[in-house]
Amino acid sequence: MTSLIPPELRARLRDLRLAARGGAGGDGLGQHASRSRGAGLEFAQYRAYEPGDELRRIDWKLYARSDRYFVREAERDSPLTAWAIVDASASMRQADAARPGYAKLDAAKTLAACVFELALRQGDRFGLIALAATAPTFVPAGAGSRQRDRCLLELARLQAAGRWPEAAALRPLWERVQPSAVVVMFSDFFDDEAVELALRLAAARREVLTVQMLSAEERDFPFAGGHRLRDPESRAERRVEASAVRKDYLERFAAARAELARRFGAAGIRHVEYVLDRPLDEPLRTFFAPGATRASGGGGAA
Amino acid sequence: MSFALLAPLGLAALAALALPLLIHLVRRLELKTTDFAALRWVAERMRPQRRLRFERPWLLLMRLVLLALFALLLARPVWNGDAPPTRVWTVVAPGVALADARAAAGAGDSEWHRLAPGFPRMDETEAPAQIATASLLRELDAQLPPGVALTVVVPETLSGLDGEKPRLSRAVEWRVVPGKMPDRPAVPGKPFHLAVRYAAQSEDSLRYLRAAVVAWNQSGRRHCELDAQPAEAPVAETSDALIWLAPSSSVLNRWLDRGGVALAANHPGNEGEPLWRDATGNVLARTVANGHGRLIALPGALTPDQLPMLLDADFPERLRVVLGDVLSAPTQAQAAAMRPTADAATAGSQASRLHAARPLDAWLALLIAAVFLFERVVATWPRTEREA
Numbered sequence: 001m002t003s004l005i006p007p008e009l010r011a012r013l014r015d016l017r018l019a020a021r022g023g024a025g026g027d028g029l030g031q032h033a034s035r036s037r038g039a040g041l042e043f044a045q046y047r048a049y050e051p052g053d054e055l056r057r058i059d060w061k062l063y064a065r066s067d068r069y070f071v072r073e074a075e076r077d078s079p080l081t082a083w084a085i086v087d088a089s090a091s092m093r094q095a096d097a098a099r100p101g102y103a104k105l106d107a108a109k110t111l112a113a114c115v116f117e118l119a120l121r122q123g124d125r126f127g128l129i130a131l132a133a134t135a136p137t138f139v140p141a142g143a144g145s146r147q148r149d150r151c152l153l154e155l156a157r158l159q160a161a162g163r164w165p166e167a168a169a170l171r172p173l174w175e176r177v178q179p180s181a182v183v184v185m186f187s188d189f190f191d192d193e194a195v196e197l198a199l200r201l202a203a204a205r206r207e208v209l210t211v212q213m214l215s216a217e218e219r220d221f222p223f224a225g226g227h228r229l230r231d232p233e234s235r236a237e238r239r240v241e242a243s244a245v246r247k248d249y250l251e252r253f254a255a256a257r258a259e260l261a262r263r264f265g266a267a268g269i270r271h272v273e274y275v276l277d278r279p280l281d282e283p284l285r286t287f288f289a290p291g292a293t294r295a296s297g298g299g300g301a302a
Numbered sequence: 303m304s305f306a307l308l309a310p311l312g313l314a315a316l317a318a319l320a321l322p323l324l325i326h327l328v329r330r331l332e333l334k335t336t337d338f339a340a341l342r343w344v345a346e347r348m349r350p351q352r353r354l355r356f357e358r359p360w361l362l363l364m365r366l367v368l369l370a371l372f373a374l375l376l377a378r379p380v381w382n383g384d385a386p387p388t389r390v391w392t393v394v395a396p397g398v399a400l401a402d403a404r405a406a407a408g409a410g411d412s413e414w415h416r417l418a419p420g421f422p423r424m425d426e427t428e429a430p431a432q433i434a435t436a437s438l439l440r441e442l443d444a445q446l447p448p449g450v451a452l453t454v455v456v457p458e459t460l461s462g463l464d465g466e467k468p469r470l471s472r473a474v475e476w477r478v479v480p481g482k483m484p485d486r487p488a489v490p491g492k493p494f495h496l497a498v499r500y501a502a503q504s505e506d507s508l509r510y511l512r513a514a515v516v517a518w519n520q521s522g523r524r525h526c527e528l529d530a531q532p533a534e535a536p537v538a539e540t541s542d543a544l545i546w547l548a549p550s551s552s553v554l555n556r557w558l559d560r561g562g563v564a565l566a567a568n569h570p571g572n573e574g575e576p577l578w579r580d581a582t583g584n585v586l587a588r589t590v591a592n593g594h595g596r597l598i599a600l601p602g603a604l605t606p607d608q609l610p611m612l613l614d615a616d617f618p619e620r621l622r623v624v625l626g627d628v629l630s631a632p633t634q635a636q637a638a639a640m641r642p643t644a645d646a647a648t649a650g651s652q653a654s655r656l657h658a659a660r661p662l663d664a665w666l667a668l669l670i671a672a673v674f675l676f677e678r679v680v681a682t683w684p685r686t687e688r689e690a
Binding site for chain 2: 090092093094188215217223225226227229230231233236238239249253256
């Protein structure tokens with residue numbers, strides 16, 4: 001199952017950390033026991049006792065010294081939940097002529113597996129939502145290596161086909177993805193419904209990271225001569241003279257990508273493009289490299 | 303130094319050039335089907351243009367060159383050899399003093415030759431006594447490559463001419479100097495033998511024939527010997543013509559079968575071309591092809607009452623023409639009047655331009671083989687990704 005992640009990629013994952021920009025602790029500080037030690041149990045501050053605080057959280061030694069009640073607060077990341085949403089519509093079948101066997105979906109599977117790997121390493125919970133044509137596949141959030149295997153198995157079964165699922169089929173998604181969960185969405189965002197979903201998730205206080213999967217052909221349009229271009233989703237065909245249409249296409253496609261980035265940015269979504277001929281850890285590094293998260297977020301106590 | 307085609311119609315094979323053009327064109331109209339998810343941003347109005355585009359242009363070029371070379375091979379190209387080293391020829395006719403010729407032709411840088419068979423150099427041989435001037439001029443003109451200027455130095459009086467002014471393919475510098483070309487000897491060697499065979503009753507006609515022969519011999523031209531004998535005598539093989547004044551016999555027929563010319567009296571008949579007519583249009587003599595020879599048939603006897611022209615002053619001349627001893631054209635003339643004319647038609651059809659032509663077939667075949675080899679190499683070259 002681990003063959004989804006090549007060894008050299010796994011090596012480069014070492015210094016990445018899955019972290020939420022808004023800080024963890026949506027579930028409350030120290031509300032439940034965690035097996036993870038270390039960073040989570042770091043001392044943060046003392047504050048004055050307020051009525052309603054639990055008595056056991058009073059630092060009695062400090063009381064003995066200063067004759068006042070202080071509550072010891074620890075900055076402790078409660079385990080976050082990471083969701084990977086993988087678009088498996090037919091447009092994700094697109095691959096480059098230079099590397100025919102490597103479709104956008106394949107790259108998305110590997111990136112999702114990397115997210116699971118990162119979450120597993122940190123003891124976080126993670127789940128998978130695969131949006132295929134017939135019915136969306138949900139792997140409920142969980143932790144541990146068995147959870148990882150369940151997710152990878154589901155990823156391996158995933159085939160790109162059909163169109164974006166109906167809105168009704170997506171309703172369970174809202175029940176499962178809790179607020180303040182980290183949602184990493186892998187899609188080409190050619191469907192407006194995919195963009196809508198990302199925007200609505202962000203508006204509903206989920207932390208959304210989007211990776212737009214593009215093939216090099218879509219970026220460069222390296223065709224020449226007469227071509228019959230076929231949309232894999234709608235089966236629509238368009239006969240074009242490639243060299244004549246190229247300039248116009250590049251302008252319009254760049255404008256569409258810029259518009260998408262602008263909309264996501266306005267909604268507070270961290271957005272990155274991934275083109276198939278680039279190294280796979282690039283988008284992950286953008287999101288999860290040390291400093292990348294803290295630069296904009298920083299983990300404050302709630 | 304020029305290039306010529308012996309069979310220019312072979313270039314019609316260039317029409318075959320359309321073949322590879324078509325082959326490389328037709329395959330271009332196919333469209334490649336490509337899955338492309340970002341179809342929404344591809345402009346719809348840009349239809350594929352049915353431009354005339356050629357696939358694999360280098361291969362096409364090779365094939366075109368190959369076909370063009372084949373067409374050239376069919377057209378049989380030749381290479382006209384290098385230009386002669388000298389561009390000016392001066393020929394001197396016999397009867398001109400060398401000093402006069404030098405003075406007339408000027409001190410140009412030219413080759414000096416005699417106007418004689420073989421056109422020997424000036425210093426090699428003596429001038430011949432007798433030449434056929436007009437014929438030699440034409441031969442020289444045909445032999446010289448085009449572009450060689452020709453200067454001819456002639457004496458005032460030319461001989462050895464023929465019926466007309468020489469017409470040459472080039473303009474000739476015609477220098478006339480004082481002098482006289484020796485004429486041909488006045489009397490040609492061999493006399494004209496005229497045999498007459500007569501029956502007894504026709505003996506009177508002999509007077510007119512004898513008178514005619516005497517008239518011929520006095521005119522100073524070819525001597526005529528008359529051999530008049532009774533009809534029973536055999537006819538000598540060396541005779542040039544026969545006059546038969548007797549009833550038709552096997553001797554006359556044999557003479558005609560051998561291809562001789564005979565004049566026969568008392569030989570009525572309607573066949574043959576009218577030869578002589580009297581003033582009212584009656585036919586006095588006919589000429590008939592008979593066996594291999596020619597028979598001049600007189601319907602009546604050779605007497606003044608039957609043939610009044612027998613008494614005319616020009617009868618000997620007419621008889622002589624009929625019997626085949628034709629007059630020769632004058633061969634002497636003033637050189638100034640015989641200036642050769644340049645004739646464009648002669649120049650155009652001049653075959654002599656090709657006298658030094660070398661065929662290029664072997665080299666062309668070698669070239670074709672090389673191009674074919676290249677074509678095969680290019681054709682089997684693995685296609686690049688863009689073309690595949």
